[in-house]
Amino acid sequence: MGRKVIVGFITFLLVSVGAFSCLLAQEPLSKRIANYTMDVRLDPEKKVVSGSEVLTWLNDSEVELSELYFHLYLNAFKNNMTTFIADARRVYPGRIPRLKKEELSYIDVESIKIIGEEGVEPIDITPTIEYVQPDDGNPYDQTVMKVTLPQPLPPQQTIKLDISFTAKLPLGMARTGFRDDYFFVAQWFPKIGVFYEGAWNCHQYHYTSEFFADYGVYDVNLTVPSNFILGATGVCRSKKDNGDGTTIYNHYQEDVHDFTWTASPHYLVYEDTFTHEYLPEVKVILLLQPYHKMFKDRYIEATKHALRYYGEWYGAYPYPQITCVDPAYRSGSGGMEYPTLFTGGAYWLTPIELRSPEGVTIHECGHSWWYGMIGSNEFEDAWMDEGFNSYSDDRVLEKAYGPNYFSRRFLQIFSIVFKRFSYKPTWGSISAYRPYAKLDDMSRLTWEFMDGTSYHINSYSKGAITMWTLENYLGPELSAKVFKTYFQRWKFRHPRPQDFIDVVEEVTGQDMSWFFDQIVFGSNELDYAIERISSSPVAKRQGYFDEEGERAFITGEEEGEKEEKEEVIYESHVIVRRQGEVVFPVEVLVTFENGEQEKKVWDGEYRWVRYTFNKPTRLQSAEVDPDHKIFLDINYTNNSKTMNPRKLPAYKWAFRWMFWLQHFLETFTFFS
């Protein structure tokens, strides 16, 4: 009996723990604030998507809300006066989108009703629709819609809205639209803004940013022609032939903040599975253009590398499926991230050494972490997803594929890879950053950067090299802990820069404000250099010296004899200089001719520091930041000096160039 009771108790305990675990497992990953159920149909002839969505939205704030804000992104391509086009004119003067009638887009919200309890008549709030322009007051911009509620929505209450809309798609623009019978449908439905930090955060559509939304559940019925192959956010739960030449697909995904889909009759579909020792299995779907069949394995392999390394470093990919889309030629939809679906981009005859499509695949897939799961505000803190992600994809590229190689497309057809000239993927970011180092703070609002290049460099390049510098400063272990902690703590939420800084400080136990204040919230250059080195025997005494109460005139010759017996002592000086405005602690490695090395650590604060050594050996060289940890240092060549400079390389590379010039001259005797 007693034994039975014990066995029963243990069984009960195990069952309870199991049940609790199940319950835990079913706990939503995110606070599902914005949940959409949609039913839409694609008209491929008219390039129109129409239908309705039911939005169930939770007021997660502490205040009552009487207004709701929505993004209507497709209105960005409605005319030439929208904020998007105005931005384009300003930030990328060379890239003004086309404005032909059939190529433009818009989205009309036909009705918006509040759905109440069952049996209660919905309340039509369509007449309250108002276009607002919170960022620039541009009256022509209709990318943000405001509706007014008849009664304020109390905190922690949910509202259900039924919205009917028609979306006319543009000819492939900013990743969205059509090209012949290829459709890539992104930013296409009325999407509610985010209410946080006590206000609506619903920015207009800008040329440089578009992502910020709350997490939720998407349950979407998509009706497309039956000969079309469909790819979409989430998992396909059902597929039904309507018998009228169309098929209805149901896609479902929990805990994402957007929904994107693509349809084309030409896709080749490949499926594969990502498996890992401890990470969950993920189904990898590749939608490939028929003329890119040769890239199949490269796309899949790159996706798996991203799933593996990001998973190992930051946390597991939590969704069952990921879809990689090879965009159609000239569709303008390449290289973009969406939840559980992303687009790559490939170009015929691109050898693997060029890391294309590998680079873009890893980058966009990697956004599943920095953007997908970490829902930072891309409008306001672009570096937090682009910078983190560029840093991460550099790391994956390096791990999985090794160094990058220089290349050139000969006659714009054949790529020639210069295998003798390789470099770390990140070094390209340093190159881009250098000329723009002092142009803008990284922390600017995305559309307020001086121009498109500055936006790009501050968000991607500087973001990446900042993270690299942080990693190198903290060391690999501590840095790994920082990023993992940050990811785990903030996944499925909306962190701000300070949240990341807090994690860094908590994990490291250090005040890191000096770092972020200078790098993220400042725009000064960082440049440490060895200014001067010298080494010479310690000077002999010459002149009058008072010794033991007597004055003696010493010529210096007297010590000569002594010296012959003793070893010569050299006085060596190293002056390290801070040439930039950024103050950063640096290491200085001093090497002597006998192989001895001394490492000094300088706080880097004053403009320069002098180190003096008295040793029986001559100084050989000095190098500041010898391990090149500080990727933000804009000049690496001036980081070192040697007493025995090599003359050879200047000759060597001048000769190499001379050969090019000689051959150039000889080639053009063609005309003589």
Added chain:
Amino acid sequence: MGIFKALSTGIKRVNKNKRMWFFLLVVNILVALVLTFPLYSALKTSIGDSLMGERLTKGLDYRWYDEFLYKFQDSDFINYFRATRVVGSGAFFSNVDSLVTGRFFQFGPTILVLMAVYVLLNILFAGGILGIFHSPEEKFTIKGFFSFGGTYFNRFFRLFIISGILYGVLYFLFVPYISGIINRIGGTADSERVAMVLGLIFAVVMFFLLFLVNMIFDYAKIRTVVGNGKSMLKETGKAIGFVFKNFGRTMGLYYFIGVLGIIFMVIYSVVEPQISQVTPLLVLLAFVWQQVYMLARIWVRLTFFSSQLNLFMGLQKEKKVSETAA
């Protein structure tokens, strides 16, 4: 006369004139040095006494390379120091690419002026080369070389102008026209492959046309020297007639020598990476190997002249014989 006979006799004559090779190489080196020195000085300034020198001895360092280009971004020609030109066989590819696409017109004025000076010198030299090859002694002397050079300079310069017009048509009308077509077709195509294949076809056609014009004017020069012609328009017309009348042989010979040139490039490219260039001696060896290749390149140019001269004279002779026989 068959092309192989023309070639073998042509090569023999070229090989008899080794001093001519070296003379042309020395001029090539001297002209190249004019810009190599400032480049060297820029490299020296940039590397200074940095430890980067150690790394650059081993190979090109991306960080330095990037900083160097940034430092000299405002210079007119220093920034022509590009990895795609100085690493491996980049020199060949970039120059051939420039030639076919006419991209060299976008080069900085310094390089273009130097090119112009060199082309002018070589208009002078072409007369010297052909004059000597056509002379009874077939022997290079500085006196003979410049004497012939001076003799034909005016006429060859006029030929240069006429050929320049044709090249101009190719670069400024044909290239934009075809590029426009490729862009138009490519812009409506289903994949990037269409534009790339069209680009390839265009490159082949462009090569063919450039080579054709080049060959025609080689024969125009040869005609001028052989027949002491005075009207360059007439000589050009007759050269066109000659080339098309003997299309198989003229083309065969031209492309055969061209292939020889490519073989030299391949040999250079295979050997070059084997020289590690980490010691002064190895750098010198690599430099010598570069100059050996340049000699081969000059040899090819001389062989073009010499063999085509043979072919022309041989065919003229055959024509006369057959006319006499008739």
Added chain:
Amino acid sequence: MGIFKALRTGIKRVNKNKKMWFFLLVVNILVALVLTFPLYSALKTSIGDSLMGERLTKGFDYRWYDEFKYKFRDTGFITLWSPTIVGSGTFFSNVESLATGRFFQFGPTILVLMAVYVLLNILFAGGILGIFHSPEEKFTIKGFFSFGGTYFNRFFRLFIMSGILYGILYFLAVPYFSGLINRIGGTAASERVAMVLGLIFGVVMFFLLFLVNMIFDYAKIRTVVGNGKSMLKETGKAIGFVFKNFGKTMGLYYFIGVLGIVFMVIYGVVEPQISQVTPLLVLLAFVWQQVYMLARIWVRLTFFSSQLNLFMGLQKEKKVSETAA
């Protein structure tokens, strides 16, 4: 033969060959353009679309110049552009370089260009003298290069020999005298002593340089006239000739030299009158520069032509007197 007759006939011959002037000018321009373009591009980059352009149109701006120099401090020859070479500064800086051998310290780029130009002019010297000595005395490209080629090897050997003498002057005489001046100057009571010594040194140096130059002019002339093969012999004989006819050779040389100085002065006086504030005036100044360059080339040709006359005239007189004897 008197020097004025030699000069007059010499000038006539030079004036008959205007195509030769222009040919030499074109070569000079082409070679100069090789480095003028990068300099132009540096200036353009530096001025950019700054309002400084306005100021620089009117004249020289110190602040801009200072910034320009700083910006291009690492690019060898660009920094050789300085206000001291503007206007008549060109003459002074070049003459100073010649007398002191300072040009050896120029960047390698300028030196290589100089070497290329000197080599070309070794070739051209044969062409010039060959044509001047030919019965037709008429410039044709063919004749010019033909004579150039004929004498290139020999003139190159003369160049090497003269190079040794110039080398002695620059690398032995100059340091020796500088040392001497420094030593004496270092113990002198005022700076004037060193300066006067320097002046004397300058005059002596000019004299020696010109002497060597003249000797090798006659060595070339001898080679062309007598088709000599041994350059050592020709140099020896040229030395003999110069010293035997010291008054006449020197007189002619310095007279033409003075002509050159007169041209310099004329250029130097006129040049500042052209204000260069409009494109047309800048063009005018450029044309005036080229007019001066033509005059400079004319002087060079007159040296060859007149000295050739003097040599031939004196040889003839010698023969006549020898025959008479």
